[in-house]
Amino acid sequence: MKLTRKLVLAKAKASDLDSVKKLNCWGCNLTDISIFTQIPHIEVLTLSVNSILSLSSLSGCVCLSELYLRRNLIPSLSELSHLRPLTRLRVLWLAENPCCGTDPSQYRLNVLRSLPHLHKLDNQVVTEEELALARKEGEEITTPPAAAQNQFSTSGQPENISSTNGQTEAESENDPLNYSMEETNKIREQLGMKPIPRDKFPSLSSQSPRPAARKSHTLEAVLMLLEDLEEEELRIVHTATQNRQLRAHTHLKLTHTQPELTHTLQGETTTDTHTLQGDRTIDTHTLTICRERTPDVEG
Numbered sequence: 001m002k003l004t005r006k007l008v009l010a011k012a013k014a015s016d017l018d019s020v021k022k023l024n025c026w027g028c029n030l031t032d033i034s035i036f037t038q039i040p041h042i043e044v045l046t047l048s049v050n051s052i053l054s055l056s057s058l059s060g061c062v063c064l065s066e067l068y069l070r071r072n073l074i075p076s077l078s079e080l081s082h083l084r085p086l087t088r089l090r091v092l093w094l095a096e097n098p099c100c101g102t103d104p105s106q107y108r109l110n111v112l113r114s115l116p117h118l119h120k121l122d123n124q125v126v127t128e129e130e131l132a133l134a135r136k137e138g139e140e141i142t143t144p145p146a147a148a149q150n151q152f153s154t155s156g157q158p159e160n161i162s163s164t165n166g167q168t169e170a171e172s173e174n175d176p177l178n179y180s181m182e183e184t185n186k187i188r189e190q191l192g193m194k195p196i197p198r199d200k201f202p203s204l205s206s207q208s209p210r211p212a213a214r215k216s217h218t219l220e221a222v223l224m225l226l227e228d229l230e231e232e233e234l235r236i237v238h239t240a241t242q243n244r245q246l247r248a249h250t251h252l253k254l255t256h257t258q259p260e261l262t263h264t265l266q267g268e269t270t271t272d273t274h275t276l277q278g279d280r281t282i283d284t285h286t287l288t289i290c291r292e293r294t295p296d297v298e299g
Contacts (some may be wrong), residue, residue, distance in 0.1 A: 002032035008039065025050070026068075033057050047072065048093065055082040066091040070122075074099045077107075080114045081143040087117060095122040106139070113138030 003025060005017060012020045017035075022044040030050040036042065036057045043063050048070040055074065058064065059082040067089060074097040083089060092115065094100065100107050111121060112134035118126050 001029045003028070003030050003035045005035060005038075008035060021063075036061055055079045058082055059085055062086060062088065064089055068093045069097065070094070071096040073097070077110055077114070077141050078143065080111065080141050083115060089115065089117065090119040092118055092120070093122055106137075109134045109138035110141060111138075114141040 007025075007028075008017065008020060008023060009015070011025065012023050014020045017039050018041060020039050020042055023039075023042060024046040026046050027049040030047065030052060033047065033052060034057045036045075037060055040060055041063050042061050044066040045058075045061070045064060046068040048068045050072050052069065052072040052074065055069075056079075058067070062085060064086050065088050067083070067086075068091075070093045074094070077099045079099065083092075092111070094111065108121060108130070112118060112126060112131055116131055116134070120126060
């Protein structure tokens with residue numbers, strides 16, 4: 001779902017986008033937040049429990065001080081590079097996104113190295129000791145390749161040109177990370193959940209993502225969806241998984257037995273042809289003998 005001007009004004013109870021300072025879009029099934037390229041004065045923004053993939057549209061919200069992004073589909077910490085220009089940002093809630101990984105301590109150090117001006121991360125106060133440790137042991141977060149490529153013009157000067165649909169050129173259509181939403185939709189359909197319309201995606205590429213990246217995003221999307229399911233729905237997923245494994249096993253078994261079956265059928269066909277030819281020879285010979293023994297009948 002795309003966040004529109006009308007929806008923003010309705011939620012913020014404002015008359016124009018320039019006057020919007022606070023906005024709460026919790027649980028709105030959002031995938032496209034490009035409207036924020038037109039809301040430069042936003043200060044407090046809640047986007048938790050949505051399906052957001054990219055943060056590039058927030059890079060111009062220089063007044064932003066609090067940002068809540070819990071439980072979205074942000075695939076990589078490289079998306080934090082879009083938040084570096086936001087020097088007033090003090091509160092960030094990023095937990096329960098695929099980019100958080102499996103090591104909470106290292107994840108926290110990596111975020112604080114990239115955004116050292118934060119006062120609170122994931123509802124926990126940032127200490128001076130953490131900041132010092134982040135400078136030493138935190139991994140440097142690089143800019144997404146697609147964004148870096150479009151950030152500078154051929155003359156070497158920065159560009160910040162918005163396209164007709166409100167997205168910046170930094171949002172490259174060739175970014176393979178955008179495919180995680182497409183994989184998520186396939187999973188949602190298999191689980192009986194309503195898929196997000198294709199035309200609502202921020203951008204989709206005609207190129208296929210790397211197989212390893214696609215499988216990784218699929219697994220991350222599955223694990224996130226499982227957290228939202230009730231006990232009965234989990235039973236359905238379990239049954240579907242067992243059926244999928246059974247089909248895979250059956251397909252593998254048929255693949256192995258197919259050459260033997262083909263060889264057997266070919267052998268039976270050869271035998272049948274030989275037998276048929278032999279039967280025809282016998283019938284012809286028998287008919288000849290019968291004609292020799294039958295007396296001619298006068299007309």
